[in-house]
Amino acid sequence: MKAKITLKDIARELEVSISTVSKALKNSEEISRDTKEKVQAFAKLYNYKPNNIAISLKNKRTKNIGVVIPDIVHHFFTTVIRGIEKYANARGYNVIVCLSEESFDKEVINMEMLANGSIDGFIMSLSSQTQEKGDYNHLKEVTEQGIPVVLFDRITHEVDCDKVIIDDELGAYQATKKFIEQGKKKIALITTDDYLSVSQARTKGYRKALEESSIGIDESMILKLPSMEMDEKAIKTFLNSKEPDAVLCVNEIFAVYSMRLVQEKGLRIPEDISFIGFTDGVLSKYANPSLTVVAQHGEKMGEVSAKMLIDKVESEAEEETYQTKILEPTLVIRDSIAH
Amino acid sequence: MKAKITLKDIARELEVSISTVSKALKNSEEISRDTKEKVQAFAKLYNYKPNNIAISLKNKRTKNIGVVIPDIVHHFFTTVIRGIEKYANARGYNVIVCLSEESFDKEVINMEMLANGSIDGFIMSLSSQTQEKGDYNHLKEVTEQGIPVVLFDRITHEVDCDKVIIDDELGAYQATKKFIEQGKKKIALITTDDYLSVSQARTKGYRKALEESSIGIDESMILKLPSMEMDEKAIKTFLNSKEPDAVLCVNEIFAVYSMRLVQEKGLRIPEDISFIGFTDGVLSKYANPSLTVVAQHGEKMGEVSAKMLIDKVESEAEEETYQTKILEPTLVIRDSIAH
DNA sequence: TATTAACACGAAACCGTTTTCGTAATATAT
């Protein structure tokens, strides 16, 4: 086992000072040709690499960014992480991932753990419990300490920081409109409780489209599930009693499961009933029939978030100016609707 | 913006030395009751938290573990990360995730980036390019430096380190045997090239089951795709020409897509043709019919890997003894086979 | 009263870098 070599080791071997070694390795003009060559050769030979921790301590920059998300076993968050990771890596940053598992307490603990020097900034999406509780003090504390934060997807307006969201309202609006254009009359919505910022926005878009049409809103055509967890029974009862001819779902799973249910009843998709979901994941693509979805462009979102964060981290200026980027969703047409 | 407070700040305010503050906060017996109370109260008031980086530098422990995986938009890896994250977090560690994206170079760069003090150990799964190339020098260098490594799922025997795998051979063997017991005669295998350690093991299990039976092996019933990427055309051609009555696939996607193909041809699943895949993901559960799979217990795998790594990191002893844990797969019976 | 022990604290080294500043030795200008 050959342990890592340090500047001190090189200095001792070559009988020069640590400062000289440090400067020589940085090709400083201050050091003579001879010495530089000697030091560099030695360093290369023993594969010297500066210690990241020491450098972090010195310049108070870790080149790490903390990502706190509710769940990782979820296609959307996964793609966001990928986007963040790719972009951050290209700029020399590493990504520390923490999972809140939809728990307020875990979110707080994770942030506290990272906020003590481990990272240069946060990218995060709020846990459902946090949104339900409406308590954002952990975020405020962090921003007050001067640590930059970028909130994505599940955001709150109560914290001053950069934000990246997709226009969920627009996505739902477009999807609902599509149904209307195709002559659907009984358009249902399967969503979750309103405390989730995204569900709220999607419901708004759905309502807007219906209000603008001659159909109007029938509150009983909206099923609000308590969380993103599947509730098979509730969906079954709902679909059987309301018999919609089109269903908009706030995620893939609700949609794919619903499709199964109506298929078992002998309905044809999309002739008798059409479906649109949110999240362009593997499920939509390989479902039978394939599912039309409002694509959220997670990877792009991650990329944009990472760029915003790193730009802020690296900007000297202490501008207290925050922006919210709104990404446009796209309707990915597949076989669950007519086309 | 209230910046973080340091020991020095407290010492200055309270007119004591830094050492006294440090000891007081650790409740050292050396410090008087009075002083301790004073210091602790002050620290609490100003919300003092020690700087992680400084501590890392001092005791040469970062409490970070590096996870290097080929891809994150993949259910299996995602569950492994979750397992790692949960376990590591419970023991006070953070997880730095790096993606090799199946590239050898990225794998090397990522490891080098992390190996210079950023982490206490690695948990990784090899990129396909690394396995294809058979070059493991980056792993050897790291282990020689005394950094513990745990390899999971996609491993190599050429590196001395701890390993965690599931018994892929057994999984494939059991699945194939299931087909045989159910009277299937034309049992196909859709896999990828052998350089992937897992594909190789699965193919071996498939062969073993057939060899033990009266059916024997028909090489033409094995489709080897060049990578984990979907190749719709190749699968279509294969299924049409070979007309199997049972298909074992090395992942979910191949299986679900294959099911679609035969359904379009009017075949009934599982009566005319049965399917079993690997990976118990969201796709299998919500496919139509739902897919029987060999579950790989990714979360368990992550947990076990994390435990092995952290135990090694925290053990003083420099034992040069490595173990390989083999987890048992489970067959999750769903509607794509008779039952 | 002299000696010793216990107590409470501070100085300083250390972890591995970077960077400022001071200075001896040499080179150039006057």
Added chain:
DNA sequence: ATATATTACGAAAACGGTTTCGTGTTAATA
């Protein structure tokens, strides 16, 4: 020959902690 500039390097502080060891003050013991 003297003053000044340049070159090439080292000492030391700093980042924010932990920890060892030394020491002045008081209290207990002989």
